[in-house]
Amino acid sequence: MKIRIIGGGPAGLCFAALMKRDDPAHDVVIYERGPRDATWGFGVVFSDRALEFLRADDEAMYLLLSPHMETWPNLTIVHNDTRIPITGNGFAAIGRLQLLSLLYVHAEQLGVRIEFDRAIESFSDRERLGDADLIVCANGASPVLRQANELRFGTSCDWRPNKFIWYGTSRVFDSLSLTFRETDHGVFCAHHYRYSPSRSTFLVEVEEETWKRADFEHMSPESTIAHCERVFAKDLSGHPILSNNSHWRNFPMIWNERWSFDNVVLVGDALRTAHFSIGSGTRLAMEDAIALWKAFREKHSVPEALARFRELRLHPMKKIWDAANVSARWYERMGENMKLDPVEFAYSYMTRTGRVNHAEVRRRDPNLAAAYEKLHPEASAA
Numbered sequence: 001m002k003i004r005i006i007g008g009g010p011a012g013l014c015f016a017a018l019m020k021r022d023d024p025a026h027d028v029v030i031y032e033r034g035p036r037d038a039t040w041g042f043g044v045v046f047s048d049r050a051l052e053f054l055r056a057d058d059e060a061m062y063l064l065l066s067p068h069m070e071t072w073p074n075l076t077i078v079h080n081d082t083r084i085p086i087t088g089n090g091f092a093a094i095g096r097l098q099l100l101s102l103l104y105v106h107a108e109q110l111g112v113r114i115e116f117d118r119a120i121e122s123f124s125d126r127e128r129l130g131d132a133d134l135i136v137c138a139n140g141a142s143p144v145l146r147q148a149n150e151l152r153f154g155t156s157c158d159w160r161p162n163k164f165i166w167y168g169t170s171r172v173f174d175s176l177s178l179t180f181r182e183t184d185h186g187v188f189c190a191h192h193y194r195y196s197p198s199r200s201t202f203l204v205e206v207e208e209e210t211w212k213r214a215d216f217e218h219m220s221p222e223s224t225i226a227h228c229e230r231v232f233a234k235d236l237s238g239h240p241i242l243s244n245n246s247h248w249r250n251f252p253m254i255w256n257e258r259w260s261f262d263n264v265v266l267v268g269d270a271l272r273t274a275h276f277s278i279g280s281g282t283r284l285a286m287e288d289a290i291a292l293w294k295a296f297r298e299k300h301s302v303p304e305a306l307a308r309f310r311e312l313r314l315h316p317m318k319k320i321w322d323a324a325n326v327s328a329r330w331y332e333r334m335g336e337n338m339k340l341d342p343v344e345f346a347y348s349y350m351t352r353t354g355r356v357n358h359a360e361v362r363r364r365d366p367n368l369a370a371a372y373e374k375l376h377p378e379a380s381a382a
């Protein structure tokens with residue numbers, strides 16, 4: 001089969017590698033608009049059981065990536081100066097560039113060709129896609145292709161009001177931390193965690209009103225960094241905030257009613273985005289790739305396989321997508337939430353998506369459950 005993939009992110013790379021591994025006769029090319037040695041952002045975190053989802057279907061990829069993951073068992077919520085460690089939440093993280101670099105080599109060793117610095121602007125690019133049996137649109141949340149094909153896919157894109165900026169820092173944190181600090185302009189939140197022995201992600205998120213009051217719109221990149229360094233001075237302990245072409249963005253909640261037309265199929269963020277606060281976007285993208293590959297193992301024609309892909313994937317993916325959207329909205333009320341007592345605040349964070357109930361909080365962290373029950377004795381009946 002002649003397979004052409006637009007976008008060399010986790011979704012495209014994972015699908016390419018699986019297809020080529022199973023049948024080296026497939027002709028698989030990935031077109032990636034970026035260069036080989038650069039990407040946006042810093043590290044990405046995998047929640048729950050890290051890369052376990054990969055193990056059964058691609059043990060080689062699992063074994064390749066696992067040694068490069070930073071792992072830790074706990075989460076820390078910082079409510080101004082009160083630190084609340086929460087046990088029972090395993091996480092793992094890896095630098096995005098490192099993840100991609102490992103996947104490039106893995107896919108290439110299997111015989112996938114990756115053309116870097118090659119953007120595809122349209123599905124009717126005859127020269128590159130003209131005679132493909134299957135075109136996989138794995139170009140992330142980019143509006144290129146999405147906007148021109150909205151009607152075909154039934155795409156909706158809901159731009160959320162919060163502003164975020166994806167920074168890094170040389171401070172190495174010992175757990176995944178969410179730090180919330182009240183300032184004269186409003187509440188600032190940093191999502192921060194180590195993703196290599198010498199680097200951490202430091203993603204700053206604020207409500208729109210806070211962003212406006214701080215006048216970030218008119219601030220230079222240097223002054224923006226200096227402002228965030230002042231807000232989080234106690235957390236950074238003198239370490240600098242690092243930029244990677246970082247700028248304020250709004251999160252697009254993307255959804256597509258239809259996942260394919262003709263021989264074109266969407267996977268990863270192109271199919272749907274999942275807010276970064278639940279640490280699942282990369283996993284979902286790779287799980288899409290696995291489901292699409294499984295669909296092609298079961299069905300022998302492209303239309304049948306694309307229909308099967310949706311059947312296999314819709315339900316499990318939608319559950320996480322819904323949780324991610326609820327989580328995003330919790331951050332949109334962070335100013336209100338900060339009025340809670342620190343224990344209530346941490347509890348509210350833990351239970352924000354509705355997937356963790358009181359019994360589960362008690363199982364993960366009996367101390368947090370007990371502290372919450374002191375404030376709300378009625379909860380102990382749960």
Ligand SMILES: Cc1cc2nc3c(=O)[nH]c(=O)nc-3n(C[C@H](O)[C@H](O)[C@H](O)COP(=O)(O)OP(=O)(O)OC[C@H]3O[C@@H](n4cnc5c(N)ncnc54)[C@H](O)[C@@H]3O)c2cc1C
Nearest residue numbers: 007009010011033045119120139140268269276281282285
């Ligand atoms: C601020 C932020 C923080 C995040 N943190 C986490 C996290 O901690 N954990 C997590 O699991 N997920 C996180 N995510 C989500 C995660 O990055 C995405 O869900 C994941 O990268 C999706 O993979 P993908 O392969 O679908 O798309 P992408 O990783 O976006 O890859 C798409 C690729 O397509 C290329 N491309 C785009 N347009 C074209 C074109 N026209 N032609 C050719 N190539 C093109 C791009 O250059 C890119 O390399 C975060 C996202 C953001 C925005």
